[in-house]
Amino acid sequence: MTEDTQQWYASWFDTPFYHILYKDRDYSEAQLFMDNLTEYLNIPEHGKILDLACGKGRHSMYLNSLGYDVTGVDLSENSITYAKQFENSSLHFDVHDMCKPYGETFDAVFNLFTSFGYFENDEDNLKTIKAIKENLNTYGFGVIDFMNSDFVVNNLVAKDVKTVEGIDFNQKRHLENGYIIKTITFTVNSENYRFQERVKALTLDDFKLLFNKAGVHLLDVFGDYKLNTFHKDNSERLVMIFK
Secondary structure, three states, X not given: OEEOOOOHXXXXXXXXXXXHHOOOOOHHHHHHHHHHHHHHHOOXXXXXXXXXXXXXXXXXXXXXXXXXXXXXXXXXXXXXHHHHHHOEOOEEEEEOOOOOOOOOOEEEEEEOOOOOOOOOOHHHHHHHHHHHXXXXXXXXXXXXXXXXXXXXXXXXXXXXXXXXOOEEEEEEEEEEOOEEEEEEEEEEOOEEEEEEEEEEOOOHHHHHHHHHHHOOOEEEEEOOOOOOEOOOOOOOEEEEEEO
16 A cells, blocks of 8 residues: 655645545635735735745636736645746746745735645744745735634534545545544555545634734634635634734
8 A cells, every 4th residue: 555654745745646636626716715815905916926835836827817926835846847837927936845934025925725734843833924924025914724623623524435537535534633634545556545634723713822923913814715704613714814
């Protein structure tokens, strides 16, 4: 059986199977979110945006199509190699660890679609927020779009099977030591694979503590991609604006 032996996100995100499993994500909803967010933040025309943990760069590309100067960064070398074919004079991609400052300042830093809370070491969560702060210019805004952990835990589906491109992905989910853990097993060409996703079930109160330690100020909190009010019990998302 093939299994990840390094940090789970460094191996799983670099496999083609990750992208197959999640190929049906609702990108029209994601684009609506980008439209709403950039309008709400009033990012200047041709403003600079850092897309932190950008994956293959789909959202960086959409933001760039809106007229922004976008840099997408991700730890996955395979994803960045793929994204680089779409670079232009105002769209760039780079391999980068989001725990560290990037070395430039931006009008906005976006960390989208629960691309946070992966780390084994809690200190790395704080380092990431501090790095976002370093990457903001005087008028810049940080945005973290996270799952609403309270809602997710209360509605956790223990197991299911998702079939994509002829592959049966067996998914099991549970809460363990403050992490939401999803175990994914499947077989391709008679070889068995097993991967885990581990995301810390951070709540709004947890983020408030991290923001306080990082010296940033929480400005607004929304509960979905239409920027509706956040409700702990029934909002699907936790979208936080800070600077």
